[in-house]
Amino acid sequence: MSSMFSRSLVCLVGLIGVATSRVTPIRAAGPPPRQIDQRLVARLVEQLGAEKFSERQAASKALIACGRPALKALYKAASHEDLEIRQRARKLIESIDADVIALRARGVRMKVDDDRPDYAVVSVNFAAVRATNEDMRRLARQPALRQLTIHQGQVITDTGLAYFRDHPSLAVLVLHRAKLTSKGLRVLDTVKNLKNVIIDGGDGPSFFRKSRCWCQEPEEPHHRRHRPRWA
Numbered sequence: 001m002s003s004m005f006s007r008s009l010v011c012l013v014g015l016i017g018v019a020t021s022r023v024t025p026i027r028a029a030g031p032p033p034r035q036i037d038q039r040l041v042a043r044l045v046e047q048l049g050a051e052k053f054s055e056r057q058a059a060s061k062a063l064i065a066c067g068r069p070a071l072k073a074l075y076k077a078a079s080h081e082d083l084e085i086r087q088r089a090r091k092l093i094e095s096i097d098a099d100v101i102a103l104r105a106r107g108v109r110m111k112v113d114d115d116r117p118d119y120a121v122v123s124v125n126f127a128a129v130r131a132t133n134e135d136m137r138r139l140a141r142q143p144a145l146r147q148l149t150i151h152q153g154q155v156i157t158d159t160g161l162a163y164f165r166d167h168p169s170l171a172v173l174v175l176h177r178a179k180l181t182s183k184g185l186r187v188l189d190t191v192k193n194l195k196n197v198i199i200d201g202g203d204g205p206s207f208f209r210k211s212r213c214w215c216q217e218p219e220e221p222h223h224r225r226h227r228p229r230w231a
Contacts, residue, residue: 035069036066036069036070036117038069038073038117041063041066041069041070041073041117042073044059044062044063044066044070045059045063045070045073045074045077045080045085045089046085047059048060048063048077048084048085048088048089049080049082049084049085056084056088059088060088060091060092063092063096064092064095064096067096067118068096068097068118068119068120069117069118070092070096070117071093071096071097071117071118071119072114072116072117072118072119073117074089074092074093074096075089075093075119077089078090078093097119099138099139099141099142100112100121100138100142102138103124103135103138103139106129106135107128107129108124108125108126108129108135109124109125109126109127110123110124110125111123111124113144116144118144120142120143120144121139121142121144121145122144122145122146122147123145123146123147123148124139124142124145124147124148124149125149126149126150126151126152126153127149127151128151128152129152130152130153130154130155131150131152131153131155131156131160132155132156132160133155133156133157133159133160133163135160136156136160136161136163136164137160137163139163139164140163140164140167143167143168143169144169145167145169145170146169146170146171146172146193147170147171147172147173148170148172148173148174148175149172149174150174150175150176150178151176151177152176152177153175153176153177153178154177154178154179155179156175156178156179156180157178157179157180157184158180158181158183158184158187159184160178161178161180161184161185161187161188162184162187164187164188164191165187165190165191166190166191167190167191168192168193169193170191170193170194171193171194171195171196172194172195172196172197173188173194173196173197173198173199174197174198175198175199175200176198176200177200178199180199185199
């Protein structure tokens with residue numbers, strides 16, 4: 001490994017250490033990505049095409065350590081003229097962005113923030129896809145997710161909702177036909193930025209939040225049910 005690359009790798013590790021130890025305030029647009037030097041990321045991407053196998057491997061490992069803040073550069077590199085860089089970039093994307101790739105493969109609609117180096121997922125809509133607890137697990141790992149809409153939540157249970165405990169950014173949740181109980185809904189009390197909630201149980205009970213307590217709506221015809229929001 002070259003001395004220049006060794007210094008770059010040490011610099012990268014230092015940046016990651018600082019970023020993960022610093023506590024940042026929650027903002028409306030979601031937590032900012034870890035502060036990884038994008039110039040260093042660009043050099044690491046080019047290092048993927050180095051002549052020496054050891055240097056290519058070291059660059060791959062360093063980019064994995066960068067995580068999502070390297071995604072924008074990697075997606076760009078996926079169409080690089082150098083075959084080795086293209087192939088390695090695509091493999092790294094499959095590893096770093098695995099949750100998003102899996103959701104998109106199922107037809108889930110997602111909006112990402114193209115201006116962020118981590119291509120943060122900010123909005124998700126299960127318009128024609130039945131959501132599962134496993135989908136909830138994948139989405140809960142998206143720290144900048146602000147809006148989640150699920151039209152077919154028949155197989156979502158308290159377990160799926162529990163993944164969102166203490167989520168830093170979720171502000172809007174629309175959930176239809178989920179099999180939830182008041183115990184599962186109490187998880188939402190830990191989501192500090194949550195401002196707008198619609199929980200419709202379909203043929204079962206619907207819930208809303210009032211005076212910091214979850215209440216069950218009286219049974220009424222589905223089309224007459226009040227769409228609950230934060231009080």
